[in-house]
Amino acid sequence: MPSIIVLSGSPSPTSKTAALGGYVEARLRAQGHLVRSFRVRDLPPVALLSADTEHPDIAEVVDAIAGVDAIVVASPVYKAAYSGLLKALLDLLPQFALAGKVVLPLVTGGTPAHVLAIDYALRPVLTSLGADHVVQGWFVLDRHIGVDGATVIEPGAESALRAVVDRFSEVVHDRHPLAAAL
Numbered sequence: 647m648p649s650i651i652v653l654s655g656s657p658s659p660t661s662k663t664a665a666l667g668g669y670v671e672a673r674l675r676a677q678g679h680l681v682r683s684f685r686v687r688d689l690p691p692v693a694l695l696s697a698d699t700e701h702p703d704i705a706e707v708v709d710a711i712a713g714v715d716a717i718v719v720a721s722p723v724y725k726a727a728y729s730g731l732l733k734a735l736l737d738l739l740p741q742f743a744l745a746g747k748v749v750l751p752l753v754t755g756g757t758p759a760h761v762l763a764i765d766y767a768l769r770p771v772l773t774s775l776g777a778d779h780v781v782q783g784w785f786v787l788d789r790h791i792g793v794d795g796a797t798v799i800e801p802g803a804e805s806a807l808r809a810v811v812d813r814f815s816e817v818v819h820d821r822h823p824l825a826a827a828l
Contacts, residue, residue, distance in 0.1 A: 648822040649714040650674055652683040655721035655732025656754075659687070662791040663754045667720045669797045670752065670811050674718075677815045682710060686735045694734050708739060716748040716818045719772065722788075723755035727767035742776035748821060750814040751783035754791065761785040781817055784810040 652671045656663035664685055671681045684707050686694070693701035699708060711717060721728035751768045753760065764783035772780050790803035799807055 647678060647680050648716065648818045649680040649682075650716045650718065650818065651710055651714050652681060652718040653711075653720065653732075653735075654683065654685045654687075655719070655729045655735070656685070657687050657729060657731045658722070660793065661685075661687075661722070662788050662793060663720050663722045663752075665793045665797040666752060666754060666786055666791055666799070666807075667718065669799060669807075670718055670720075670750075673808065673811050674815060677812070677819075679716075679815065679818065682714075684710070686729075686731050689735070694731075694738070697738055699738055704738060707735065708743070711739065711743055714747065715822055716750070716814070717744065718750045718752060718814070719768065720752040720754070721763075721768065723753055723760035723763045726760070727763055728753065728771075733771075736771055736775065739775060744772060744778075745776035746778050748779045748781060748814065748818050749777040750781050750810070753783065753785045754788055755785065756788050758785075758787070779817060779821070781814045782810060 652667045654664040654667040671683050674681050689703050693704050721732045749772050751764050753764050790800040792798035
């Protein structure tokens with residue numbers, strides 16, 4: 647069974663990005679993946695910002711990333727790029743931490759102008775970390791994500807998001823040796 651990490655890079659305690667990650671996590675679980683999620687905001691800030699890779703919480707995330715088949719990287723857009731909080735974690739990963747992995751970049755923002763953050767900010771760093779296959783990323787407007795007890799994606803945005811997540815799932819299944827044998 648393919649394993650996936652959903653990584654949320656939002657610093658907000660009421661994050662629509664994290665809610666989006668939870669929605670994607672549930673969909674991937676329903677498709678037969680082992681999924682684990684991490685919110686970077688929950689990592690100890692001193693260890694994260696001082697690059698203390700030996701701190702148990704930081705080491706846990708780095709080790710978990712090393713052991714999965716795929717990763718979903720979700721971030722809100724700040725200043726035309728992914729969050730600095732996410733950058734702090736990505737900087738702690740070994741140079742080729744994403745080698746052999748399929749990666750799905752997801753970005754949330756307040757305006758369609760932020761969609762470029764996927765290809766001009768996030769995709770290059772994921773590629774530089776050795777990602778084997780960065781699938782088509784997806785941008786979701788903040789206003790299309792509702793968080794009221796349960797994550798709700800506006801119907802028009804949800805159908806497009808489902809298609810992207812399902813394609814990612816197919817690629818992960820196709821690349822996983824045990825899934826291909828089933």
